[in-house]
Amino acid sequence: MKIYLFLVVFCISVHVNAQWRKNENDPSPLHRSQKALSDIIVSDIFSPPVASRIFVYANIAAYEIQVKSNNQFQSLKGQLNSFNGIPKADKKQISYSLAATYAYWQVAKRLVFSDQVALDSLNSILLWYKVKGYPDTVVQNSIVYGKKVSDSVLKWVDQDQYKETRKLRRYSIVKKEGNWAPTPPGYMAAVEPYWDKIRPLFMKTADQFKPSPPPPYSKDKNSEFYANANEVYLTGKNLNGEQLDIAKFWDCNPFFLNVNGHMNYATKKISPGAHWISITGIACKLKDFNYVQSSFAYTSTCIAIFDAFISCWDEKYRSNYIRPETFINSNIDENWQPILQTPPFPEYPSGHSVASTSAAYILTKIFGDNFKFQDDTEVDYGLPIRGFTSFDQAAKEASISRLYGGIHYRPAIENGQIQGRSIGEYQIEKIKMKRK
Template sequence: MKIKIFLLGVMVLFFTSCKKEKAIVVTTNDYCSAVDTITGIMVHDIFSPPVASRIYVYPNIAAYEIIAQNSTKYESLQGQLNGLDSIPALDAKSGVNQKLAALIAHMEVSKQLIFSEQALEKYRDSLYQKWSDENQKEFDVSKEYALKVVDRIKVWMSKDNYKQTRTFPKFSVYTDQPGRWQPTPPAYMDAIEPHWGEIRTLVMDSASQFKPVAPYPFSTDKNSSFYKEAKETYDTGNMISEKLIEVEKAKSELIPEESAIANFWDCNPYATVTQGHMMFAKKKNTPDAHWINIAKIALKKSNSDFETAIFTNTITSIGIFESFISCWDGKFSTNVIRPETYINLYIDENWRPQLQTPPFPEYTSGHSVVSSCSSVILTSIFGDNFSYVDDSEIPFGLPKRSFKSFKQAAAEASISRLYGGIHYRAAIENGVVQGTNLGAYINSKIKFFKSK
């Protein structure tokens, strides 16, 4: 009997030892799934597009810094991004699984930036249990190192002026000054993130480094450039409305292409629905989330490895983060009136845009800046003619759209703002220039790869 017990004990130790020797495997899909989880939480929590860009960028940088440790391919971003230094060094003999540590760091930094922490904890804890079961020692040492990096990233991101801007005064609206932005229907919300231009940049020298040309001077003169631009937005909206009426008469399920484009790129998390005396928000992606998902689509189509997934998410999120700082600095310094307000005051008081007007000034178009910057960055990774099918809006009831390149998608995202009736053409075209120049600057400024 004693011999049987002894042999049973030996077998248990043997199989336990074998279990611990199994390496924990972390894949590209695992990383993309973690990013998707954060996106879902952000949609639920209704973060503004600028704040969403902050939630994406810091976790990606934390993950990237871990895979860059002792890498023969990737350079650390220490000393390249403003204020980033002192990332804990990794002992090559420590037994740390860098992919695992990178994913842990991504989740733990994300947890610091969202509201619905329990939703992320539930997702994270299920993974922690799985990894612990696979290899407790490897999990423990990898987590220990990841948390050291997380602590350093937390200190760094705490100095980006975000907390300070939470206490700054609201944007002052002077309705007696023509041409200035005013809150728009149906919610008439205060301006969102009026001080975002004061957030610390990561790559740019300052928020105004890529300042666009000045908008047209405000005017109600029918011969002025400003009036002509407003009239174009008005006429475009009416043209689309007429097409929609014809479609309804024909009882067709096909909507006009301009309307489909406007809806696909709406990306307004502050869109609201009014039912009787109730008003509630519609759950939607932000521009950030849309382009982060496009990056995921490209990674999966190209069968990219784990390190490439982190690199792609990191540089894309840096571009998006810088885009919002650059764009918002211009929006609140020019403070241009939205088409809906101008048209209702000076052209047609009953006119409404197809899309709800977002709650911040008009110039330049945020989606134009973000999309153009993102397209330049993704093109530098995957090439000029990278075709793909964009399914980003399926969760929000919209069909897929196909694109021959990232630049084509960015151009469509930009013109969607005219079709939606929420921007003038100058804000779109100058926003494209702004984002394109910013994307090229980021590609040239940051050294991600080591010299061969």
């Protein structure tokens, strides 16, 4: 009787273990996490560079745990600047999926303002594991390990100079012809003027991929600068329906300010980096990627976007270039307004061009050329789905949207694309995440 009872208990135990293990490769918790974190970042109105920081560190924490259970991929230890890896797991039964998801949210929670909303999102996703039959001991062991990893990652995060840049003196505008000045309607202060001091992940320095300088400022109607400004002016006045749709689809401006008399209020929108993270998720689902494969794709893309913003912002506050709206209103047409609201930082280069091109380069390496997808990222913001035949096509459209929108001159777009591609190429050369 004792032997028979033991066999029954053993069989039930094996069945339970088999049931929860079947869900270990399910990427649903990770996809849900990306969307939930994106929504929090939109609600908290983080700037594009800061948003990229939140995404990348959360994803690195999840990826590093996943690597522990899969020999197809390898750790970023020693490949990212100053990153020494994560602690080993105890010899207890854990779910690497649950631990990775928990670590993701523990890191994210520390980096956003709405930490209670982040905690609610985590608890909602943890319920998914309960519903899937994960044993309580496995859940607890996984949470303990996830917390240990997130604590380790956050110590590394704290050394990236972000906190130090919060204490620096407020940026002073240099009043000189050709220099950037705040623009209507809010005339907001410069965003992240010290982002070049943030530690890159794989670049050696913030200025490693410094673009060629923009054309010299000039009011001469025969100058290259004036021709570029006039192109923005004429393009904005003669947009066709498709160009207008492109400008709106890739707006990605978290700072959009509505002014109604004496009342100002914000329309919250997704950032450029978050848009590309959404595209990454779309691609993962189309290819039926599992958890670790999806984590690899998200993390690779986030790394590219993070360093792209450091590189881009480094040049923005070096060249300190005047925005089209400022020049056109003063020298061509005082009543002209761009289709998109001018964001509060210098013009050169185009951040969307740099970040989109670098992200698209990484995604092309992962999913291949001519990867067709339907981008529904902006549906939540009242815009229709757009279809693309490749990541490169999407990146080029994102880039040219800045000319259609009236917020960038052509050199900022074209040189930004060169800069972004160089960053992507260097990342592929330097960082090896997949084992051969």
